[in-house]
Amino acid sequence: MNIVVRVIAAAAAFGMATGAMAAKAKVGEPAPGFSLVTWDKRKVSLAELKGKVVVINHWATWCGPCKAEMPMMSGFHRKFQDRGFEIFGVTTEDSVPEYMLKKLASVLSYPLVHRFSSSAYPILNAVPTSYVIDRKGVVRYAKAGSFDGKEFADLILPLLNEPAPAVSGQTH
Numbered sequence: 762m763n764i765v766v767r768v769i770a771a772a773a774a775f776g777m778a779t780g781a782m783a784a785k786a787k788v789g790e791p792a793p794g795f796s797l798v799t800w801d802k803r804k805v806s807l808a809e810l811k812g813k814v815v816v817i818n819h820w821a822t823w824c825g826p827c828k829a830e831m832p833m834m835s836g837f838h839r840k841f842q843d844r845g846f847e848i849f850g851v852t853t854e855d856s857v858p859e860y861m862l863k864k865l866a867s868v869l870s871y872p873l874v875h876r877f878s879s880s881a882y883p884i885l886n887a888v889p890t891s892y893v894i895d896r897k898g899v900v901r902y903a904k905a906g907s908f909d910g911k912e913f914a915d916l917i918l919p920l921l922n923e924p925a926p927a928v929s930g931q932t933h
Contacts, residue, residue, distance in 0.1 A: 795879035
């Protein structure tokens with residue numbers, strides 16, 4: 762076997778073993794699965810969120826635009842969580858001690874995430890980076906940059922007005 766062919770085969774096998782070939786979240790396509798652990802130690806997976814509109818928001822403590830959009834997102838979540846709306850604030854910093862974020866976590870209506878298991882939802886060149894998944898589990902938005910209230914409402918409200926998919930075995 763040619764050395765070049767062996768190197769390519771080994772690289773491909775390594776990539777598959779390390780997840781380098783894992784699907785990335787793409788607008789218009791089914792959302793790749795994920796699991797996360799919130800600061801209050803609750804474990805959540807994408808499968809458990811079926812039928813809900815979900816926002817994954819990557820942020821950092823040093824990011825001014827991230828901190829500026831959080832109160833708006835929290836108010837929106839508080840208002841619409843009973844309609845199947847979830848937000849998860851994924852901190853980008855492993856080095857920030859939990860006690861430093863405790864105050865912030867106590868005033869937000871949505872959970873902060875300590876561990877996020879999926880590389881399918883990367884930070885896109887800057888924070889904040891947000892992904893929005895609709896009730897059917899399709900990625901509808903993936904972009905870096907902060908939201909203002911109108912832009913956020915214009916994106917989320919139409920998704921909340923879409924019907925939730927029927928549960929398997931349910932009759933109409």
